[in-house]
Amino acid sequence: MRTCSIKGGETLNDSNFDKEFDARGLACPLPIIKARQEINSLGLGQILKVVCTDRGSLNDFKGWAKSAKNLEIVDQKTEPENGREVYIHFLKRTA
Amino acid sequence: MELQQSPSVNGKSPQDQIRELEARIASLEERQPDDRVSMVVFSGDLDKVLASFIIATGAAAMGQQVSMFFTFWGLNSLRKKRIVVGKKLSEKMMALMSPDCSKGLPVSQMNFFGMGAVMLRFMMKEKKVASLEELISLAHELKVRMVACEMSREVMGIKDEELVEAETGGVATFLADALKSRVTLFI
Numbered sequence: 001m002r003t004c005s006i007k008g009g010e011t012l013n014d015s016n017f018d019k020e021f022d023a024r025g026l027a028c029p030l031p032i033i034k035a036r037q038e039i040n041s042l043g044l045g046q047i048l049k050v051v052c053t054d055r056g057s058l059n060d061f062k063g064w065a066k067s068a069k070n071l072e073i074v075d076q077k078t079e080p081e082n083g084r085e086v087y088i089h090f091l092k093r094t095a
Numbered sequence: 096m097e098l099q100q101s102p103s104v105n106g107k108s109p110q111d112q113i114r115e116l117e118a119r120i121a122s123l124e125e126r127q128p129d130d131r132v133s134m135v136v137f138s139g140d141l142d143k144v145l146a147s148f149i150i151a152t153g154a155a156a157m158g159q160q161v162s163m164f165f166t167f168w169g170l171n172s173l174r175k176k177r178i179v180v181g182k183k184l185s186e187k188m189m190a191l192m193s194p195d196c197s198k199g200l201p202v203s204q205m206n207f208f209g210m211g212a213v214m215l216r217f218m219m220k221e222k223k224v225a226s227l228e229e230l231i232s233l234a235h236e237l238k239v240r241m242v243a244c245e246m247s248r249e250v251m252g253i254k255d256e257e258l259v260e261a262e263t264g265g266v267a268t269f270l271a272d273a274l275k276s277r278v279t280l281f282i
Contacts, residue, residue, distance in 0.1 A: 063267040
């Protein structure tokens with residue numbers, strides 16, 4: 001199921017991000033821990049794309065963005081890949 | 096005493112001081128916990144899981160937002176059936192040694208191969224105390240958030256079809272709620 005949010009007329013597609021982090025195969029708590037390190041390496045306003053195979057990551061990244069003061073979720077999508085699903089999160093550094 | 100005549104502190108006018116105080120109060124208010132209760136249900140024991148559902152439904156009835164995070168043995172309380180086929184040997188063994196549904200949960204002490212749990216349920220029925228299954232269904236009605244830990248579910252080899260409908264999440268899902276809670280429990 002693909003959900004997309006369109007902000008200010010721009011379309012979020014697979015090329016609208018500054019860095020990609022492959023978290024495939026990582027299980028909780030590693031996706032969050034490693035993604036945090038990656039976010040800290042970004043500049044203000046930049047977008048990190050995280051690709052996970054951990055199904056819990058959908059709620060986890062939502063929860064992290066709600067509690068953290070330095071990032072927000074731009075989009076989340078679920079896509080089929082090689083017979084399973086991957087969960088893609090676009091996070092923007094805000095502080 | 097009129098404000099204009101109050102002495103300024105550190106060169107700041109009273110109006111500035113008030114504005115600063117208001118900003119500090121606003122940031123303090125933001126950090127106040129919500130009317131929220133969070134729980135980790137780690138135990139798979141009947142008596143402990145009962146206690147957690149009594150607290151959860153009680154808090155929800157009192158107007159609190161409640162989140163329950165079921166992990167490891169706690170996942171057994173969300174079980175509706177047991178599947179053994181289609182699993183690895185280690186997962187098959189784990190399944191065979193686990194209760195097949197919430198009615199199969201043991202008590203934490205004096206279980207005596209299941210007699211203890213039967214006795215407890217009998218004694219609760221005698222005193223007209225709600226059963227675990229009734230409390231679980233009440234929790235759903237009262238909109239208690241129930242999240243099944245994805246990581247421990249995977250590790251223990253429990254399939255989705257074995258559990259009742261529940262959200263799936265990990266540590267950050269639990270912590271997002273717990274960080275804003277007045278009451279956080281590990282059961």
